[in-house]
Amino acid sequence: MTWTLGQLRTFVAVAELGSMTRAADHLGYSVGAVSQHMAALRKVVDSDLFRRRGRGLVLAEAGRTLLPRARSILAAQQQAEMAMLGRDFRSEAIVTLGVFGSASTTALPKVVRELAQRYPHIEVRAREINVETMSAAVIDGVIDLGIGINYPAAPLPPMRGLRWEAVADEDFGIVVPAGTSRPSDAELAEADWILPPAEELFGRAMRLATSALGINAKETHIVTDTAVALALAGTGLGLTLATPIMMSLGGPDVDLHPVAEAGGREIIVLTSPDPSDPVRAVAEVVTEVFA
Incomplete structure (x- = not known):
């Protein structure tokens, strides 16, 4: 098999970024050049390296086999360059x-x-x-x-x-504006809620957690980004659930009231x-x- 370091470098970029366009932007190539590299590499290995998933690319079986080895080849090439400059990176x-x-x-x-x-x-x-x-x-x-x-x-x-x-367990808590007491059960039932989309795993888990609190949450705001959900909760636009680690994405405008009955995450x-x-x-x- 005969491939070039440039082809392998392009292959790794496409694999990591999931798109020839993004790989081209990252490498400073044209999309046409990236496509040519991938076509040439596919011809060398005589197998498809990628398959389509929605609008992006994911690795096919041959691509999964090649990726760690391509990374090793590129790392070895970099180590050789460093060694020629008087640095020994053999174990990196x-x-x-x-x-x-x-x-x-x-x-x-x-x-x-x-x-x-x-x-x-x-x-x-x-x-x-x-x-x-x-x-x-x-x-x-x-x-x-x-x-x-x-x-x-x-x-x-x-x-x-x-x-x-x-490696760690943590419970959900109710996120409220800073300085606000824990809402009563009646307030939980009447409140507006900020929840992730129901089709996401996080969204399903959040809805199960609110059900465990004995309420049918009013889904007023559907928000994917945890930092945005915490920011909205801090302004009083609704309640949401979070864990202690998730609260690292928030600021001083929100407090967390633990509610073990809501469950949690690992x-x-x-x-x-x-x-x-x-x-x-x-x-x-x-x-x-x-x-």
């Missing part, structure tokens, strides 16, 4: 960690600092992934491991090619069933940070 490993909003603000800085002290040869590259697609991103090889969410009231189904472990670490040693090391540090 690059691990891509999928994160979502509150996880990135709460845990990522601590994870990076701890890894630098204990495993200085491992470089972590964070990539924000929609928590709804975190499992697929691990299975498809887009990321090496991910920080995800499982809701015991609406648990994740078993998925082939995926292993996950719960922070989980997702990997392939047989991760590499560097991925295991990162998973170990992530687990300790959340614990």
Whole structure:
């Protein structure tokens, strides 16, 4: 097989960004050049590397096989360049960690600092992934491991090619404007609510949580972004539910009143069933940070 570093670099960009257009913007190429690279690489491997999913691209089986090896080839090329400049990077490993909003603000800085002290040869590259697609991103090889969410009231189904472990538990609480007391049951029933879309896993979990409170929540505002939901709650436009980690996306305008009866969520670490040693090391540090 004969491929070029440029083709592999383009392939990795398309795999990580899920689009030839975004890969072209990232690399500074034209979309036509990216398409030519992918056509040439597909001819070399004699198999489809991607398949369509909606408007984006996801890795086909051949692409999932090639991606970690392409990353290794590109890392080895970079290490060779560094060695020629008098630096020895033979043991360096690059691990891509999928994160979502509150996880990135709460845990990522601590994870990076701890890894630098204990495993200085491992470089972590964070990539924000929609928590709804975190499992697929691990299975498809887009990321090496991910920080995800499982809701015991609406648990994740078993998925082939995926292993996950719960590293922290936290309960939901009612988010209200700062300085406001916990709403009574009657106030909960009459209040406007700020909820995620019902078709999302988070949305289903939130609705189950409000049902556990014994109310049929009035869905006045449908908001996907947790930071936006917290901001709206802080202005008094409605109530929402959050966990202590989710509150890191809020500000001083909101308070959290715990309600254990509403249930909660688990922070989980997702990997392939047989991760590499560097991925295991990162998973170990992530687990300790959340614990």
